[in-house]
Amino acid sequence: MNPEFDIELVREQIDAEVRRKRASGELPEALERELDRDFGRASVTSDQPETTDRNRDPVRLVKRAAGKAIRRLTGFRKTR
């Protein structure tokens, strides 16, 4: 089969199109950020122990450490 298209080249053209849309404001930054939050969130949910990658998420790790520190300082214990 004659290669009418080089798929990696097509993909580069797509990236160039994305850069153009971002620069022109056709794709609002806030919209893209909001949608890509879904993409990032979903990417850490697998059918293996759901906790695995999620627990490597630095934001969650910092939140958890802060929560533990606050509980230790205030003497508060989780009831469950």
Next chain:
Amino acid sequence: MKIAYVVPRYGLEVLGGAEHACRMLAERLVAMAGWQVEIFTTCATDAVSWADTYPSGTSVINGVTVHRFKSVSGRDPLFHDFASRLLIAPERASVQEAERFIELQGPVCPDAIEAAVGGDSELLIFYPYLFYPTVKGVPAAGRRAVMHPAAHDEPALRLPVFAAVFHAAEGLVFQTMGEQALCHQLFGRSLRNQIVLGLGVDVDPEGVPATLGRDSLGLGSDPYLLSVGRLEDGKGTTMLGRFFAEYKKRRPGPLKLVIAGDIVQAPPEHGDVLIPGPVSDDVKRALLAGCTAFVQPSFFEAFSLALIEAWSAGAPAVVNGRCNALTEHSKLSGAGLWFSGYATFEAVLDRLLGDAKLRNYMGQCGRAYVSTHYTWPALIDRYRLFLGDVARHKNSR
């Protein structure tokens, strides 16, 4: 030749990726190579609880002899908490902790391993890497052990219990080059006999009329994207539903999205998204034949038989660029375009929907890729030769 598979579960009702793959290979080795194939497994159907569902004992399924054994334990209620803590830094876990992870995860079924090792099969083939039957069975099988790891890049793969298992296997069968590279990176290149095999599909030159799929879902003549697989967050279907809804807001028109499969977590409702649940094989093939493009949104695929089936039907594909197996297939075949967020999702769809020549070219590339690498006769031939070599090699060492 006589071989045996050792797997955590097996049966016509078991649809999980690795276990289904095992059944497809086992049945075709019987039918196409004339080998004797036995299965040693648990009585479980459910991969979360591992509860005994089937009766123990021996039965024959499509020419394959299946021996089922009751498990000592299934998934322990402590497992999730234990795994959560351990997998934050799996490299730092002790071997004892890793072994506890394996036992709590289940299914703990020493009887299946003992029976397989005590049998007269030339090779014992374990599938997949993560569970007790493989972790305990591969070392017990000695030189007869072959493993299909079905490994993902996930924290559990870095637990200190697996290096010894990978190195103990006399043969390793990978689904993609990406999986092989990942295992080399983690366990070194000194692993023994290896092959990148994948899985096969039945290519039906006649096909089924595309109208069957359109009629069954009331699609009329509208163009549609199709995704097939379990609907849940980790499979990317929720994200796909949201991306598609935004796409339709920005690009109004007749385009629909069909997501067919078992519904665990349904994506947000949308007038242009059809969720029929599981569909018959004929309807699936008809939907594949009639779709504008197939979408594989999953983040975690070791191989993606769904994608291979879509290509065998001539559908161009849009795949999740975060999944190495999907991008590897797409680059090698020239039949898939990958997205890495909403912006590229939109741009990929714009390009594909607006360029029939590109869609047609990608469809041809997909068919050629499947026909070269993933039709059953070619695949079983390669597998049979590989296993024969491993059996001879272990006897000559």
